[in-house]
Structures are given as C-alpha cells and as structure tokens.
Amino acid sequence: MLTCDTYHIPTSLPEALEMLNRYANNDVRILAGATDTLPWARQGRAGDVTGDHNVENIVDVSRVPELNGYEVKAGRVRMGSNLVFQNFLEDDTLSLHLPNMRYCAIWFADDQIRRQATLAGNLANASPAADGTPPMVALNGEVELASLAGKEIIRRQVPVTEFITGPGKTTLADNELITAVNCDSARGYGGSFEKVGQRRSLVISVACATCCVKVSGDGRRFEEIRLALGGIGPVPIRLDDAENLLRGSDVTYAAISRAAKLAPNRVASRSRRDYREDVIQGFAERAIINALADCGHNIKEKTEELAHV
Ligand SMILES: Cc1cc2nc3c(=O)[nH]c(=O)nc-3n(C[C@H](O)[C@H](O)[C@H](O)COP(=O)(O)OP(=O)(O)OC[C@H]3O[C@@H](n4cnc5c(N)ncnc54)[C@H](O)[C@@H]3O)c2cc1C
Numbered sequence: 001m002l003t004c005d006t007y008h009i010p011t012s013l014p015e016a017l018e019m020l021n022r023y024a025n026n027d028v029r030i031l032a033g034a035t036d037t038l039p040w041a042r043q044g045r046a047g048d049v050t051g052d053h054n055v056e057n058i059v060d061v062s063r064v065p066e067l068n069g070y071e072v073k074a075g076r077v078r079m080g081s082n083l084v085f086q087n088f089l090e091d092d093t094l095s096l097h098l099p100n101m102r103y104c105a106i107w108f109a110d111d112q113i114r115r116q117a118t119l120a121g122n123l124a125n126a127s128p129a130a131d132g133t134p135p136m137v138a139l140n141g142e143v144e145l146a147s148l149a150g151k152e153i154i155r156r157q158v159p160v161t162e163f164i165t166g167p168g169k170t171t172l173a174d175n176e177l178i179t180a181v182n183c184d185s186a187r188g189y190g191g192s193f194e195k196v197g198q199r200r201s202l203v204i205s206v207a208c209a210t211c212c213v214k215v216s217g218d219g220r221r222f223e224e225i226r227l228a229l230g231g232i233g234p235v236p237i238r239l240d241d242a243e244n245l246l247r248g249s250d251v252t253y254a255a256i257s258r259a260a261k262l263a264p265n266r267v268a269s270r271s272r273r274d275y276r277e278d279v280i281q282g283f284a285e286r287a288i289i290n291a292l293a294d295c296g297h298n299i300k301e302k303t304e305e306l307a308h309v
Contacts, residue, residue, distance in 0.1 A: 002041035004029075004058045013066040016177060017148035019059050024174040027056035032082060033116035035109075036125045067179060072097055075185050078144075081120035081178045085132070086111070098183070099191025099294060100135045100210045107131060107195045107208075120178040126164045131195065133236040135210045136160045138228035139183035145172065146179045157182065166234045186212040186226070190295025192287045196279055207231035207276055209263075209283045211291035215251055219297060222246045222255075227284065232276050233268030239284065251292065253299055260285035 010016035020028065031037055041053040061067060067082040077097050088094050088105035095102045108114055108131050122132035123143060135141075141160040146153050160181075163170050172178070189212040196206050208231055214224040225246050227239040242259035249255045263284040264277040292299060 002034075002038055002053055002055070002058075004055045006057050008057060008059045009063055010059065010061065011063050011065070013064055013146065013177075013179065014148065014151075014153065016059060016061055016064050017146060017153065017175070019057070020175045020177060021148050023057045023059075028174075029055045029058050030124075030177060031058050031060045032062055032118040032121045033084060035113050035117045036121060036127075061177065070094065072185055076182055077185050079119060079181045079183075081118060081180055083119055083181075084115055085109070085117050085119065085122075086114040089114070097185040097187050098135070098139070099186055099189055100138065100193050100212050100291070101191070103191060103193035103290075103294075104131050104135050104210065107193060119181055123160060123163065123181065124170060124172060124178060126166070126168050126170050128167050128234055128236075129206070129208075129231045130236075131193070131208055131230070133160060133164060134208055134228040134230035135193065136181065136183055137236045137238050138210050138212060138226040139186060141181060141183040143178050144180040144182060145176045147173065147176045155179070161235070161238070164235050186214075188295075189214045189224070189226075190291040190293065190297070192290035192294060194283055194287045194290065196283065206272065207280060207283065209280070209287040211287040213288065213291040213295065215292065215295060215297055220250055222249055222251055225288070227259075227287065229263065229266065229280065229284065232266060232280055237266055239263060239266065242284065246288075251297060251299065256285055256288045256299075260288065 008019050010019055062082060067080045070079040070083055085105045085108045088101040119132045122130050137160055142157045143163045144155060144157055146155050158171060191212050193210045195208040209229050212226040216223045225243050227243050228236055230236040242262045245259045246255060260281050263280045267277045267280060
C-alpha cells in the first residue's frame with residue numbers, strides 16, 4: 001500500500017508550486033488520479049499487492065482549479081492537466097477537435113479508471129506502452145510546465161517528443177508541475193486508435209497506432225495525415241516518412257499499403273521484436289483505413305485505384 005508522512009491538498013497553483021519548492025530536496029511525489037501511483041506503490045501493476053511504499057510528502061493536485069478544463073484557441077487545444085480520459089468520450093467539443101482521442105479513450109482501461117486517469121499523468125509516467133502519448137505526438141503535443149521563482153510563476157512549453165526521453169524518464173524538474181497539455185486541433189479530420197494487447201479491455205498495450213486524416217474536397221487525395229506509433233521502442237514515434245508519402249497522394253489502398261510498409265523499419269523494442277515488426281505494418285494500415293472511415297471514406301471493402309472513383 002501507499003503510505004506517506006504528510007498528504008498535502010493544495011487548492012491553488014501557487015500553493016502547489018510553493019510546496020514543490022519547499023519539498024524538492026526531500027521525498028515528494030505529485031499525485032493526480034493515482035492510477036499509476038497506487039500500482040507502483042504496490043510494487044507491480046495488478047501483481048504483488050503486499051509491498052508497502054512510504055513517501056514523505058504527497059502533493060495531490062486534483063483540487064487545484066487552475067488545472068481544470070480545456071480551451072480551444074487558434075487551432076490548438078489547451079487541456080488542463082487534471083483532464084481525465086473519460087472527458088474524451090463524453091465531451092462533444094473534445095471529440096470534434098481530437099477525433100483520435102475519442103478512440104484512444106474507448107480502448108483505455110474501464111469507466112472507473114478513465115474517470116480518474118489524467119492525460120498529464122499518462123505522459124508524466126512515460127511508459128512506452130502508454131496509450132495517451134502517440135495521439136499527442138501525432139498532434140504536435142506539448143506539455144506546459146510551471147515552477148515558482150519567488151512569487152512569479154515561470155512557464156515553459158516542451159514538445160511531448162522532447163519531454164519523454166525514455167521508459168519512465170521525462171525532463172520534468174523536481175519543482176515543476178505539468179499545468180496543461182497543448183496540441184493541434186484536428187477538427188475536420190477522421191481519427192483512429194488501434195491497440196494490440198493480451199485482451200480488449202484493461203490491457204496495457206503491446207503496441208498502438210493512431211491516425212488523423214483529412215481528405216480533399218473531391219475525396220480523391222490525402223490532404224493532411226498524422227500517424228504515430230507507441231510500444232515499439234522506448235518512446236512514441238511519429239511516422240513522418242509514411243505521412244510524407246501519403247500527403248497529396250491519391251486515396252487508394254495501394255498508397256496506404258506502401259506507406260504502412262515503412263512502419264516495421266521503426267521498431268526499436270528489444271523485447272518481442274519479431275512479433276512487433278509483424279503486427280505493426282497491418283496495424284498502421286488499419287489505423288489509416290479506420291481514420292478514413294471515420295470521416296466517411298470507406299475503402300475497407302474496395303480495392304486498389306477503384307477506391308474513390
Ligand atoms: C486497471 C488499470 C488499467 C489501466 N489501463 C491503461 C490503459 O489501457 N492505457 C494506458 O495508457 N494506461 C493505463 N493505465 C495506467 C494509468 O491509468 C495511466 O497512466 C494514467 O493516465 C495516469 O494518470 P493519473 O492521473 O492516474 O496519474 P498518477 O498515478 O496520479 O501519476 C502518475 C505519474 O504522473 C505524475 N503526475 C501526475 N500529474 C502530474 C502533474 N500535473 N504534473 C507533474 N507530474 C504529474 C505523478 O507524479 C506520477 O509520477 C491503467 C491503470 C490501471 C490501474
């Protein structure tokens with residue numbers, strides 16, 4: 001179980017940041033939904049529940065109002081760090097702007113966990129198998145970090161691709177808090193999220209793929225495409241080579257298949273490498289096809305160049 005000497009519940013951002021400054025040199029842990037922290041404290045996800053872990057100071061940020069809500073502005077979505085995965089299923093505006101996150105949330109855990117689990121916590125945990133990271137990489141996601149210098153709040157933006165540096169590793173400083181996650185709005189795109197694991201729900205990904213796609217007005221060409229993979233290496237990756245191949249090309253099964261063939265080259269995992277290489281091509285292909293279907297371009301049953309004639 002998780003025990004601590006002091007459980008702090010700040011009710012404003014300056015108060016939370018001041019606590020981090022005060023305890024930065026001691027044992028301090030930020031807590032949001034606790035869905036990673038509790039299994040961690042139990043020394044093994046859903047495994048050994050007998051171990052104890054004591055932390056000197058826990059700073060529970062779930063009651064900090066500045067971290068709530070979201071805003072869509074100038075083509076970007078700013079999500080407060082307390083936003084939970086269930087919001088991507090229940091909030092129509094978020095679904096409209098982040099069509100891949102709707103599908104990501106469907107695959108993510110169950111109702112109970114989704115109502116607790118924050119996107120920010122998912123990024124901070126930096127698991128190679130995390131479901132929230134590839135969609136943010138696909139949408140040029142950035143984490144907004146804040147710290148306190150004297151009485152002034154200092155903020156910096158770090159791209160998700162630079163924030164996560166390896167399994168369980170980020171560039172978050174001891175006295176910093178994630179205050180928001182920002183990403184491109186994909187309004188007008190079709191979205192998808194595909195995940196392979198041992199079973200459908202409550203499963204941590206072996207690998208996952210996400211796509212957002214926009215097709216030209218006449219439905220013949222890929223106008224814009226975002227494609228990212230997770231679980232195939234220490235950090236999530238953007239499939240920019242496949243994107244470049246498809247951008248501007250005809251919407252055909254042949255083009256999709258050619259682009260998806262580039263995906264296995266990017267597998268960097270050492271464990272179950274052959275398996276990952278085998279599944280990832282079909283997976284990237286399915287992510288593109290399903291994102292197209294999501295915006296009304298169903299080419300699943302059609303073949304080759306006949307797709308959109
Ligand atoms: C049964 C179960 C099923 C799960 N299924 C999935 C799944 O399908 N897919 C998946 O990707 N994950 C899954 N998870 C993992 C987990 O739910 C996610 O990683 C979750 O998003 C973490 O968010 P949280 O708010 O609970 O984080 P917490 O557990 O509170 O914190 C996680 C980490 O983030 C840090 N942190 C949290 N908030 C901040 C902040 N604002 N600033 C700085 N650091 C912060 C904490 O210090 C800690 O290091 C599952 C977990 C469980 C228990």
